[in-house]
Amino acid sequence: MSVKAKWDIFCAVVDNFGDIGVTWRLARQLVAEHGQPVRLWVDDLETFARLCPAASAHDQQQTIDGVEVRHWSKTWPGAEPADVVIEAFACNLPQAYINAMAASGRRVLWLNLEYLSAEDWIIGCHALPSLQANGLQKYFFFPGFEADTGGLIRESDLMQRRARFQADPLQQAEFLAALGVERQPEARLLSLFAYENPAVAGWLDALAGDTRLNQLLVPEGRVLGDVAAWLGMPSVQAGDHYQRGSLQISIVPFMTQDEYDLLLWSCDFNAVRGEESFIRAQWAGRPLVWHIYPQEDDAHWDKLNAFLDLYVHGLPPAAEQALRGFWRAWNAGEGAGDAWSVLLSEYPALLGRAEGWTHEQVANGDLAGKLVFFYADWLRAVHG
Known part of the structure; x- marks a missing residue:
C-alpha cells in the first residue's frame, strides 16, 4: 500500500531529451500507478513540448496525464516544498526552495536522483544520506541493474x-x-x-x-x-x-x-x-x-x-x-x-x-516503486 505524499521533481534539460525523458516517465508513473500528486519543474519547456506534444511550450503551469508541470525559470515563482523532493541528476535546487524546506518545520525527504551506472561502487553508495549545512538531509538514489540499487524505470504493464x-x-x-x-x-x-x-x-x-x-x-x-x-x-x-x-x-x-x-x-x-x-x-x-x-x-x-x-x-x-x-x-x-x-x-x-x-x-524491481517504498520506510524511521 503506497503512502500518499506530495512530490516535486526538478529537471534541468542539459542533454537533449535524456534528462527530461527520464523524469517525465517517472512523474507519470508515480501518478498513474502509485496515486502520488506530482509537480514536475522543467527549465526548458520547448524541449519538453517536443517530447510531449500535448504540452505547451509557453504555459507556466499546466497539467498533463495528471502531472502538474511547472516552468522552472531563473525567477523562482515560489512554492511550498513537497513531502518528497527529487533533484534529478544533480540539477541543483533553487536556493529559495532549499531555504523553504529548512524553514518548513516538516520532515522533507530530499533525494538526489543520480545518473544510471553499472559500476561496482553504485551499490555501496545507493541510499546513503548526506547531512547538509542547514540541517537538512539529502539521500543519493542510484538507478541501476542490480537488486540493491534503485532499478530501472518500467511501467507495470x-x-x-x-x-x-x-x-x-x-x-x-x-x-x-x-x-x-x-x-x-x-x-x-x-x-x-x-x-x-x-x-x-x-x-x-x-x-x-x-x-x-x-x-x-x-x-x-x-x-x-x-x-x-x-x-x-x-x-x-x-x-x-x-x-x-x-x-x-x-x-x-x-x-x-x-x-x-x-x-x-x-x-x-x-x-x-x-x-x-x-x-x-x-x-x-x-x-x-x-x-x-x-x-x-x-x-x-x-x-x-x-x-x-x-x-x-x-x-x-x-x-x-x-x-x-x-x-x-x-x-x-x-x-x-x-x-x-x-x-x-x-x-x-x-x-x-x-x-x-x-x-x-x-x-530487480522498478525505479518508481522503489522510490515510493523508500519514502514509506524513511517515514516509519522518522516517526519511530
Whole structure:
C-alpha cells in the first residue's frame, strides 16, 4: 500500500531529451500507478513540448496525464516544498526552495536522483544520506541493474504490452505504415539513434554490402549529419527514403516516448544513445549497441565496460567477444563494419540474452516503486 505524499521533481534539460525523458516517465508513473500528486519543474519547456506534444511550450503551469508541470525559470515563482523532493541528476535546487524546506518545520525527504551506472561502487553508495549545512538531509538514489540499487524505470504493464505488440505482425505493420515504411519480406529491420559518430559510415557500408536486405529507420536527431555524409547528401530530413545496395534508409520523424517504444519493439537490432533510449532498448528484448555520452577524461569507458560485464553473463565466449567488439568499435568511432559482420554470426545467442536480461531486470524491481517504498520506510524511521 503506497503512502500518499506530495512530490516535486526538478529537471534541468542539459542533454537533449535524456534528462527530461527520464523524469517525465517517472512523474507519470508515480501518478498513474502509485496515486502520488506530482509537480514536475522543467527549465526548458520547448524541449519538453517536443517530447510531449500535448504540452505547451509557453504555459507556466499546466497539467498533463495528471502531472502538474511547472516552468522552472531563473525567477523562482515560489512554492511550498513537497513531502518528497527529487533533484534529478544533480540539477541543483533553487536556493529559495532549499531555504523553504529548512524553514518548513516538516520532515522533507530530499533525494538526489543520480545518473544510471553499472559500476561496482553504485551499490555501496545507493541510499546513503548526506547531512547538509542547514540541517537538512539529502539521500543519493542510484538507478541501476542490480537488486540493491534503485532499478530501472518500467511501467507495470510494459512487458505485457511489448509481448502483445511483438506477437502481432498486423499491429507492427500499421505502426510502420504510419512512418511511411513497409517491411520487406525477410528483411532485417534496424533503428539508429546516436550522437555524432564516425563509426556510422563503416556500419552503413557493411549493411549496404550485405547479402540480406537491411531496412534502417533513423529518427530525427544528431546522427543525421553522419547519415547524410555517407549518402553524399547535404542534408536529410524526415520522410526521406534512400537505397544503396542492400540498405534501405528511412528518415522518420521525432517521436513521442510511446511511439519510440514501438519502434524499438519492431526492430531486430537497435542502436541507441545516452540513458533514456538505452533503458527502453533493453526492455525491447532485442540486441542493441549503446553509444555512451563521451567524457573528456574517458571515464565513459569504465561505465561502458561495467555494463557489459553484467550484460554478457552467461553468453558463450564467441558471442561475448562479438558483442564487446562491436560496442568497442561503435564507441571508438572506427572498425564498426568488420565488427558488425562478427556480431551477426552470433545473433541468435545475443537475441536469447537480450530477452533473458529483461527478466533479470524485472526481478530487480522498478525505479518508481522503489522510490515510493523508500519514502514509506524513511517515514516509519522518522516517526519511530
